[in-house]
Structure formats: structure tokens, C-alpha cells
Amino acid sequence: MAPEDGWVVNLSKSPAADGVATEKLLVHHQEKHFTASNVVRDVIIGVSDGLTVPFALAAGLSGANAPSYIILTAGLAEVAAGAISMGLGGYLAAKSEADHYSRELxxxxxxxxxxxxxxxxxxxxxxxxxxxxxxxxxxxxxxxxxxxxxxxxxxxxxxLGLEKPDPKRALQSALTIALSYMVGGVVPLLPYVFIPTAMKAMLTSIGVTLAALLFFGYVKGHFTGDRPLMSSFQTALIGAAASAAAYAMAKAVQAT
Missing domain, CATH: 1.10.10 (Arc Repressor Mutant, subunit A)
Incomplete structure (x- = not known):
């Protein structure tokens, strides 16, 4: 029977008391743990918000019949502001955690x-x-x-259930979330760079962003231990619902 992945099996023979060779099975477990959970969490926060918020904003502006260059300008401004805001939030959260640990220590x-x-x-x-x-x-x-x-x-x-935090954690968290937000935020805005007609750009953005959400959800599920396909579907569904709500709201405001 073949050993399972992550296990090393050593077989050695030693003489028993009656002279009959017996087989000893030594199994050594090699543990493989993913140790960058904090980084993965920050990337998930940044990319998921980066894909969803600018996507919803662009869809809403498209519903208001804004031209592509205005949507692109507003979207890039939102990505910059969102990256700063999200990064600052990550920094303050990690800093508060470190301060709490120091007080309790x-x-x-x-x-x-x-x-x-x-x-x-x-x-x-x-x-x-x-x-x-x-x-x-x-x-x-x-x-x-x-x-x-x-x-x-x-x-x-x-x-107390407290682990000593990494002293560099606050800055790393801020940079990771901010950069991840920017990477995610650029994806739904790319079609507006090349397609001058807002509605056509929006349809392309929907396809590109949903594909990115499906892929990101699958990768997220792989790293977090969830079922990748289910995670992929849920992530795409949330992004689609957010953009549809923004688009419908813009149309409703325009109709009044």
C-alpha cells in the first residue's frame, strides 16, 4: 500500500527472538502548514474590495449614461482613495492588536x-x-x-489566547491591503480605457470582472480551506449583486 502524501515510510528488518525476521514500520509525519495566513487575509480583503467597489461604481456611472473617460477618471480616483483608506484601516487594526498585546504583557x-x-x-x-x-x-x-x-x-x-505580533505587521498589512486593492480595482476599469462607449465598456467590464472574481474566489477557497468552486461562485455572486444594485440605483435616480 503506497504511503499518503506528506508521510515518509521507512522499512527495516530486525531478527526476532525466535530467529524469524520481523518487519518494523516506521512512519514519520512531515507536517506542512501554511504560515502566511495574515498575508493571505490581507490580500483577500484588498483584492475582493478592489474588484467589487470600482466595479459597482463603474456600473452605476454607466447606468447614468456617463461617458467612458468620466467613469475611468472617477474609478481611478476611487481606487486611489480606497487603497489609502483600506491600507490605513489595516495599519490601525494591526497597530491596535500590537498595543493590546503590549498592555496585556x-x-x-x-x-x-x-x-x-x-x-x-x-x-x-x-x-x-x-x-x-x-x-x-x-x-x-x-x-x-x-x-x-x-x-x-x-x-x-x-x-489570554494572545500570540506575540510581528513588529512589522502593521506596515506590512497596510502595504499588502493597499496594493491588493489597487490590483483588484484596475481590472473592472480596463475596458473603459479602450472602449469609448460606456455601455459597451460596461458589458466588457462585467465579463472581465466576473472572470476575475471567479478566479480569485477559486484561489481564495484553495488557501482558506473552503471548497474552491463554492468560494468562486460566492465571490462572483457578491460582486455581481453589488454592481447590479449600483446600476439599478443610478437608473432609478436618473428616471426621477
Whole structure:
């Protein structure tokens, strides 16, 4: 039977006590984890909004019978403003997360110094929730009390559920979201560069953007663990609904 992907199987023979060779099966698991989840999340946020918002804006302006050059100008202005706004939002979110971690780290550090017995009891309570008995977690508690830094990291992770954030995370998040938004935002506007008639450009933009949404949704589903085809359909449906709503609103305003 062939080994599964991600596993390495070693076979070795050793003599048994009765002289008959027995086969030992050693299976080593090679874990493959995707570690760039934060980056993927930022790219998803940026590209999904970048594809959807300018798409809806262009469709709405097309519904108002605006010429292509005005739609393109308004769309590019929106992409620039949206990229800055989204990037700033990503920066502030990551910065707030880092500030929250620093505050909790300082508070936990003070508690370890001021009330060590209480904090040690909290370690015991945490470990007991994993099914460990007092005689099993007792040595762990004592070992952590001898290592203040490990004790602090344990409390941050297992009591508060906080991971130490990357100090460069805020800037990276801002740049990733902003650039992703710009890349996504250019796609629905490209037809307006080459097609002077707004309605024709809009029809081309619909086809190009829906194809981009389907492709992006599929890739997003692959990285996030969702079913790629379902993710692809949902992403395209959201973009189509947003553009249809904007177009209908523009037509309704124009009719009044």
C-alpha cells in the first residue's frame, strides 16, 4: 500500500527472538502548514474590495449614461482613495492588536511578580482542563515558576489566547491591503480605457470582472480551506449583486 502524501515510510528488518525476521514500520509525519495566513487575509480583503467597489461604481456611472473617460477618471480616483483608506484601516487594526498585546504583557508581568501563587494556580487550572492530574501538571508548574520568561509566555498564550505580533505587521498589512486593492480595482476599469462607449465598456467590464472574481474566489477557497468552486461562485455572486444594485440605483435616480 503506497504511503499518503506528506508521510515518509521507512522499512527495516530486525531478527526476532525466535530467529524469524520481523518487519518494523516506521512512519514519520512531515507536517506542512501554511504560515502566511495574515498575508493571505490581507490580500483577500484588498483584492475582493478592489474588484467589487470600482466595479459597482463603474456600473452605476454607466447606468447614468456617463461617458467612458468620466467613469475611468472617477474609478481611478476611487481606487486611489480606497487603497489609502483600506491600507490605513489595516495599519490601525494591526497597530491596535500590537498595543493590546503590549498592555496585556505588562499587566501579566506585574501579576506574576505581585501574586505568583495565584498565577501558578491559574497554570494548574489551565493544564487540568486538558485532562492532566495534579501529579502530572505539578512538575510543569514548578518548572515554569523557575523560568519567568517561559511562565509569562505560557500565560499570554494559554490564559489570554494572545500570540506575540510581528513588529512589522502593521506596515506590512497596510502595504499588502493597499496594493491588493489597487490590483483588484484596475481590472473592472480596463475596458473603459479602450472602449469609448460606456455601455459597451460596461458589458466588457462585467465579463472581465466576473472572470476575475471567479478566479480569485477559486484561489481564495484553495488557501482558506473552503471548497474552491463554492468560494468562486460566492465571490462572483457578491460582486455581481453589488454592481447590479449600483446600476439599478443610478437608473432609478436618473428616471426621477
Amino acid at each position: 505588562k499587566r501579566e508581568q506585574e501579576e506574576i511578580i505581585a501574586v505568583p501563587d495565584t498565577e501558578a494556580a491559574e497554570i494548574a487550572e489551565i493544564l487540568s482542563q486538558y485532562g492532566l492530574e495534579p501529579h502530572e501538571y505539578g512538575p510543569v508548574v514548578n518548572s515554569l515558576r523557575k523560568n519567568p520568561q517561559a511562565w509569562l509566555e505560557f500565560m499570554m498564550k494559554f490564559e
